[in-house]
Amino acid sequence: xxxxxxxxxxxxxxxxxxxxxxxxxxxxxxxxxxxxxxxxxxxxxxxxxxxxxxxxxxxxxxxxxxxxxxxxxxxxxxxxxxxxxxxxxxxxxxxxxxxxxxxxxxxxxxxxxxxxxxxxxxxxxxxxxxxxxxxxxxxxxxxxxxxxxxxxxxxxxxxxxxxxxxxxxxxxxxxxxxxxxxxxxxxxxxx
Numbered sequence: 001x002x003x004x005x006x007x008x009x010x011x012x013x014x015x016x017x018x019x020x021x022x023x024x025x026x027x028x029x030x031x032x033x034x035x036x037x038x039x040x041x042x043x044x045x046x047x048x049x050x051x052x053x054x055x056x057x058x059x060x061x062x063x064x065x066x067x068x069x070x071x072x073x074x075x076x077x078x079x080x081x082x083x084x085x086x087x088x089x090x091x092x093x094x095x096x097x098x099x100x101x102x103x104x105x106x107x108x109x110x111x112x113x114x115x116x117x118x119x120x121x122x123x124x125x126x127x128x129x130x131x132x133x134x135x136x137x138x139x140x141x142x143x144x145x146x147x148x149x150x151x152x153x154x155x156x157x158x159x160x161x162x163x164x165x166x167x168x169x170x171x172x173x174x175x176x177x178x179x180x181x182x183x184x185x186x187x188x189x190x191x
Contacts, residue, residue, distance in 0.1 A: 011164050018168050022175050025138065029131070029179060033186055036127045040190065046122045047191045049114065051184065054105030055132070058098050059184050065094035066177045069170050076153075079160045085153040091173070092146045095139065102136050131183055135176070142176045145169040 039045065072087035106129070115121040116129040149169045152158055158166050 014164065014168060015171075018171060022172070025175075025179070029134075029183070032127070032131050032134070033183075033190075036124075036131070036186075037190060039123050039127065042123060044123065046124050049122075049124060049128075051128075051187055052105040052108035052112075054101050054108055055184050055187075058101040058105065059181060061094050061098045061101060062177045062180050065091050065098065066174050068094060069173050072153075073163075073166065073170055076158055076163055076166060077160050081153060081156060081158070084158075085150065088146070088150050088153055092143070092150055095143050095146055095173075099136065099139065099143070102132065102139075105132070128187055131187070135180055135183060138179075139176055142169075142173050145172055 040047075068087050068091040072084045072091060075081075075084035075087055109115075109125070109129070113120060114125045114128075116126055146169060149158075149166055152165060
């Protein structure tokens with residue numbers, strides 16, 4: 001009984017650490033999106049910039065990846081490790097696809113003449129590049145987590161009774177998906 005209580009304390013502590021990290025990320029992105037809004041009142045603000053199509057495709061891909069992660073969790077809860085592993089691997093592939101599509105979006109912006117810095121850049125494009133790129137950096141952390149989840153699934157380290165690491169990775173991944181959806185909608189609607 002004492003061991004179980006100690007294990008539960010450790011699990012709660014790990015979950016709380018994840019939520020502290022997520023809250024700090026929310027605060028950072030809230031600061032950048034607030035600065036975007038304040039800067040949109042500047043005289044040199046360019047309101048007619050369209051987001052690249054790749055950003056919309058990547059939004060669909062990250063949404064789909066959340067669904068496949070949920071399917072992986074449901075399979076894990078049913079102790080179907082092979083099925084869970086397949087869904088988690090598909091989630092990883094979708095995450096990597098998201099990254100490639102994002103870089104395609106950056107290339108589309110550059111091809112349209114929009115740059116992060118320099119004489120032809122604008123403050124708005126600098127914010128769009130910054131916000132998308134910082135999200136992408138956090139997504140790399142999510143991919144590392146997802147890679148670790150896949151590795152542990154293959155090694156049968158998770159089960160319906162032992163899935164804390166899986167759930168922590170899933171929570172972070174869903175957060176990244178919701179964050180991206182917020183960011184792309186924010187950049188679309190706040191001209």
